Amino acid sequence: MILILDFDRTIFHTDAFENEYSDAVAVKKSLWKDGDLARHIYDDTIPFLEAHTHLTRVLMTYGNKEFQRAKVSGSSISPHFEHEVYTGRELKGETIKRLYGENGHAEPIVFVDDTPYQLESVVAECPEVTAVRIKRIGETKSLEPSCKGCLEVEDLKELEALLKKI
Numbered sequence: 136m137i138l139i140l141d142f143d144r145t146i147f148h149t150d151a152f153e154n155e156y157s158d159a160v161a162v163k164k165s166l167w168k169d170g171d172l173a174r175h176i177y178d179d180t181i182p183f184l185e186a187h188t189h190l191t192r193v194l195m196t197y198g199n200k201e202f203q204r205a206k207v208s209g210s211s212i213s214p215h216f217e218h219e220v221y222t223g224r225e226l227k228g229e230t231i232k233r234l235y236g237e238n239g240h241a242e243p244i245v246f247v248d249d250t251p252y253q254l255e256s257v258v259a260e261c262p263e264v265t266a267v268r269i270k271r272i273g274e275t276k277s278l279e280p281s282c283k284g285c286l287e288v289e290d291l292k293e294l295e296a297l298l299k300k301i
């Protein structure tokens with residue numbers, strides 16, 4: 136199984152990070168060092184990733200590539216993933232279709248994200264992919280309406296239970 140996980144608000148507490156680095160200039164200059172942002176990785180993330188090393192774990196994040204790379208390396212999470220994909224401004228449905236559309240779908244693919252429009256792009260472009268919306272309590276995007284064609288979980292513990300059924 137290929138497990139594609141989003142970064143912001145899926146494994147990384149972006150709201151807490153943004154409260155800390157509210158100065159946009161400071162954020163752009165990446166004032167943190169590698170490891171400094173590890174405290175914003177959700178508590179359930181590393182245990183979850185360590186329990187799923189038998190899966191192909193892919194980190195996929197949208198937005199300014201340089202900034203996203205700085206956050207990922209700041210959070211020291213890379214050793215837990217086999218691949219990292221920085222999509223820039225490309226919707227994840229397009230990216231997944233481009234990267235995995237040719238594999239004949241021999242392996243099931245599960246995609247997890249908090250953002251409805253990303254999930255909807257995956258449902259539209261890659262109907263064979265299981266799209267899972269993570270709605271972490273208190274996170275901004277969790278208030279947006281449900282997205283059609285997606286499963287829902289509240290955290291990675293619930294995702295673990297769901298993966299056992301796939």
Ligand SMILES: [Mg+2]
Pocket residue numbers: 141142143144145248249250
């Ligand atoms: Mg996100």
